[in-house]
Amino acid sequence: MISNSMTLSLLNFSYLAFGSLALAMFSHFRGAFDRSPSPAQSRLLYWFGWGVLAVSYYIGILYQGFAYGSILFTGIISLAGLLVILTLSYRAHHLPHFMAGSGVLGTLLLLFA
Amino acid sequence: MKETFFRSMTWLHTWVGLLVCWVLLLVFFAGTVSYYRYEISLWTKPEIHSDVLQAYQTDNLVHQLQEGQAYLSAHAENAKDWRINFPTERKPYLSYSWQTHPEPGERRGQFIEHIAHIDGQDMVTDIRGSRGGNFFYRLHFDLHYMPAKIARWIVGFCTMFMLLALISGIVIHKRIFKDFFSFRRNKGGRSWLDAHNISSVLALPYHLMITYTGLITLMLMYMPWGVITAYEGDARAFRAELKPGREQVAASGTPAPLIQLSTLLPAVKASWGNTPIKQVVISNIDDENSRISFYQNTQQSVTDLRIPLIFSGVSGEQLSQASDTPSAAHATHDTLMSLHTARFAEPVLRLFFFICGFMGCAMIATGTLLWAVKIRQKQQKLIKQGNKPSFGLRLVEGLNLTFIAGLPLATGAFFYANRLLPTQMADRAQWEVHSFFAVIFLTAVLAYFDRSLTSWRRVLGLSAVAFMAIPLLNWATSSQHLFQNIASHQWALAGFDLLSLLIGIALWFARRKLAQTHTKSSNRVAASASRANKGKRVPTASAKVASDPELSAKEGE
Numbered sequence: 001m002i003s004n005s006m007t008l009s010l011l012n013f014s015y016l017a018f019g020s021l022a023l024a025m026f027s028h029f030r031g032a033f034d035r036s037p038s039p040a041q042s043r044l045l046y047w048f049g050w051g052v053l054a055v056s057y058y059i060g061i062l063y064q065g066f067a068y069g070s071i072l073f074t075g076i077i078s079l080a081g082l083l084v085i086l087t088l089s090y091r092a093h094h095l096p097h098f099m100a101g102s103g104v105l106g107t108l109l110l111l112f113a
Numbered sequence: 114m115k116e117t118f119f120r121s122m123t124w125l126h127t128w129v130g131l132l133v134c135w136v137l138l139l140v141f142f143a144g145t146v147s148y149y150r151y152e153i154s155l156w157t158k159p160e161i162h163s164d165v166l167q168a169y170q171t172d173n174l175v176h177q178l179q180e181g182q183a184y185l186s187a188h189a190e191n192a193k194d195w196r197i198n199f200p201t202e203r204k205p206y207l208s209y210s211w212q213t214h215p216e217p218g219e220r221r222g223q224f225i226e227h228i229a230h231i232d233g234q235d236m237v238t239d240i241r242g243s244r245g246g247n248f249f250y251r252l253h254f255d256l257h258y259m260p261a262k263i264a265r266w267i268v269g270f271c272t273m274f275m276l277l278a279l280i281s282g283i284v285i286h287k288r289i290f291k292d293f294f295s296f297r298r299n300k301g302g303r304s305w306l307d308a309h310n311i312s313s314v315l316a317l318p319y320h321l322m323i324t325y326t327g328l329i330t331l332m333l334m335y336m337p338w339g340v341i342t343a344y345e346g347d348a349r350a351f352r353a354e355l356k357p358g359r360e361q362v363a364a365s366g367t368p369a370p371l372i373q374l375s376t377l378l379p380a381v382k383a384s385w386g387n388t389p390i391k392q393v394v395i396s397n398i399d400d401e402n403s404r405i406s407f408y409q410n411t412q413q414s415v416t417d418l419r420i421p422l423i424f425s426g427v428s429g430e431q432l433s434q435a436s437d438t439p440s441a442a443h444a445t446h447d448t449l450m451s452l453h454t455a456r457f458a459e460p461v462l463r464l465f466f467f468i469c470g471f472m473g474c475a476m477i478a479t480g481t482l483l484w485a486v487k488i489r490q491k492q493q494k495l496i497k498q499g500n501k502p503s504f505g506l507r508l509v510e511g512l513n514l515t516f517i518a519g520l521p522l523a524t525g526a527f528f529y530a531n532r533l534l535p536t537q538m539a540d541r542a543q544w545e546v547h548s549f550f551a552v553i554f555l556t557a558v559l560a561y562f563d564r565s566l567t568s569w570r571r572v573l574g575l576s577a578v579a580f581m582a583i584p585l586l587n588w589a590t591s592s593q594h595l596f597q598n599i600a601s602h603q604w605a606l607a608g609f610d611l612l613s614l615l616i617g618i619a620l621w622f623a624r625r626k627l628a629q630t631h632t633k634s635s636n637r638v639a640a641s642a643s644r645a646n647k648g649k650r651v652p653t654a655s656a657k658v659a660s661d662p663e664l665s666a667k668e669g670e
Contacts, residue, residue, distance in 0.1 A: 007461050022294040067415045067448075068457070074318050075465025078472065081294075081315040089296045 005109045006063055007072065012106030013056040014080035019099040020049030022084055031092040053077070059110070119285060126281040127484065131509070133271040134481045135516045140268055141477060142520050143252040144323075145470030148455060148463055149612075151203040152605040154245030157531045159591035160237055166205045166603055167231050169389050169410075174199075178375040178393070180233065181209045185395075186371075189213075193222050195395040197374075201410050202459070203605070209236070242541035243531050248549075254331070257546065269328065269335050276324045282313060289314060302490065305483040312475040319469035320476065326453035329446065355443070367401040369427045374405060377424050380431055381407050384422055388412075395426060403427060413459060417451040460604070478517045485509050511560040518572040519556030521620060525579035526552040528613075532590040566627050573624040580617030584610040 022028045024045035029037040037045070060076070061069035087095045146153070155161070170177075181197040189195060192211035200207055210226035227236040244251075251257075256264035283289065293314060296307045313320065333340060337348075344351045374393060381390065391410040397403040403426025408419055423433040439447065451457060455466050488506045489496070496502055502510075530548035534541055559568055587610055588594035598607040 004461055018294075025291070025294070028294055068413055068462075071415070071452070071458075072462050072465070075462060075469060078316045078319060078469055079465060082311070082468075082472075085294050085296050085311055085315075088294055089298055 005112065007076065009106045009109035010056050010060055010073065011076050011080055012102040012109065013052055013059075014077045015083055015102045016099050016106065017049045017052035017056065018077070018081050018084040019087075019095055019102075020045045020052065022088060023095070024049060028088060028092075031088060032095045122281045122284045126278055126285055129274050129281065130278040130477075130480050131484055133274045134477050135512050136267065136271045137275055138474060138477045138481075138516050139256075139520065140253055140271065141470065141473045143249045145467060145474060146249040146524065147246065147253050148458075148467045148470060149609070150246030150250045152246065152609055153249065154243075154247060155204070155605050156587070156609045157243045157245035157528070158240050159532070159587075159593075160240045161206060161228050162591050162593040162598075162603075162606060164230050164232070165228055165237060167200050167207065168205060169200045171387060171389070174378060174390070175375040177207060178378070179373070180229075181393075182371075182374050184209050184227070184236070185211060188227070189225070192398065193396070195398060197393040198226075199390055199392065199410075201389070201391055205603075205605070239536075241531075241536045242538075243545055244542045245531075248527070248546055257550065265331055265334060269331055272324055272327045276328070279313075279317075279320055279324060283317075286310060286314070302483065302486045305479055305486055309476060309479040309483055312472045312479060316469040316472040316476075319466075320473055322452055323470075323473070326449045329449045330453055362397065362402050362404055364397040364403075365401040368399055369401040369403070371395070371399055371403055371426050372429050377405060377407070377429055380424070380429075381422055384434075385409055394421070397426070401427060404432070411457065413457050415451050415457050416447055417454055417456060418447050460608075478513075481509065481513055482517070485513060507564070510564045511557070514560040514564055514568060514572070515553060515557040518569055518576070519553045521616070522556065522572055522576040522579065523549045523552040525576055525583070528583060529579065529586065532586055566630065570624050570627050573620050573627065577617050577620035577624055580613045580620060583613035583617070 023032060023037070024042045026036065026042070029035075029042070029045075056076075057069075057073050060073040063069070064072055084095070087098055091098075177199070178197065181195075185192070185195045185197075189211040191214065193214045194212050196210045196212075198204070198208045198210065207229040208226050209229070210224065212224050213222035215222040226240075227238050228240070229236055254265055254268050255261040256267065286292075289310075292307070292310060296311055297303050300307075328335070340348065340351050374395070389410040389412075390407055392408040394406045394408070395403065396406075405424045405426050406421035407424075408421050411418075418439065421433065422431065424431055438444075455463065458466055485506060488509070489502065492500075492502055492506065501507075527545055527549040530545045534544055538544065556572060559572070584595045587606075593601070593603070593606065595607060595610045598604075598610070
């Protein structure tokens, strides 16, 4: 049986990852912080986003096997992306806060899963 | 053809998408709902909501098999086959069912299912006639009111178009990564385009998978030539080789007593260990050639194969092996099929599939809404001069209202019909289905006369109220209400009510959003009151376009 806290943890990490990828973009960074990102910041956010995404996929496969884990992960990132878009559209300034929260929550859920 | 690759792809995407989008929406919608096929079926049978639902019990198998065999031989002596269905996660009840021999002129016999009470005393036999979730499952590829074969060709044709639209859509979406997270609100056509892009791109892996595997499910019907050539037209030989377990053995005519089913359990356990058994099928009952097939609950493995363990019903000799590994081609086909049907998905993953399916519906709906918005913008001048919108635009707007707003309402009507029609009514199951289509038809009539935002608001508002009231409907017409279901951990039933409530609230928000747009655009109409446009009809599209910053600024003042 699948553990729901594990899935939730992966959802939180995917949210964090997609949030970083969004913030790596000029316009979304401006939308959230009201200032422009430096190129270094952009690059850092970009690779951090991809890194977190890759690690969560790996965790997903580890605990659910390659077939089931891949399918589950695809579903998770679709929802996470949607949540990031909704945040950007309605609460752009809070995106960094939500990302910090999801990072913490994701780690806690992973540790106590 | 258009002069450049990009433009011809855009042309292809627009017209291929628009031509079939309403059938596609119906198919996609029905498919998405079908992820909860068994849960819906359970909800539509309130007779079994109490004292019936139970989990699989490994220790009780012997007893349940013996009871089942005794019950079936007492009640279904002359049946074509017997089935004993053990509780699974999605069908949490024990049932004994059988199929009668077909009457002359019928293709299949009648299917009868009796469901056991938890305490093992008497059975539930008088369950209302309803197709439940199976209606949506069949609607997904067989449509309705037409022969299945024609419907499957129509659906296949539309699916092929969808695949074309998806691929051409990827090609023409130049800013697929740049606009990945962009949703610009209240920008008229721009917002619809963003919503279309988001619903397509975010769930793109799902869309591609589901469309492609959808074609795979019926590939032998659409492209039978390979099999025809290889097997020299003998489709039966092909099927026998593909699924040896399904091969029907004819009855010999010599009577022979059936062994006790429970005596086979040790042999099943030797092959499968403690894997739960889903079903036992007994065919050619009390004949020398009788067969007993055990099917296992495949749980979370990504497979759709039903590989049975087959025993002789007379000697108990095992006739098939558990470890028949399928060939690579067979395994690939099986994986693609199971990805489409998602039978392996436990509740959380099932929810993700449902959300992705919902995004697919949103993709189709926003696509055709976008087309209508754009065309209306193009014709704006003419319409302001008092001309009627073109026939194409009126048709598209009418169909949009009928299908986009009508489908949720029709689904609600189906559930209400299930609970409110008299239980002993003749052709009851069919009337539930009729009520579904009647509501779509009524919405179409409404759309014929009035395609304004007011109509949208009315239909959406009605569906919102209908869905929000479903927990109340369930409370009034079933023995178990929502809180009892939560207390007794019946998550399928509780989930049905909660999801309906959620969908109702979402529809209500959609309605409110339209109401806001409506007031804004009437302000504008009032401002230009001398125009030929009398403001009686507030058109869908221009109202959307009207919600521009200029007006919001005015309201802010």
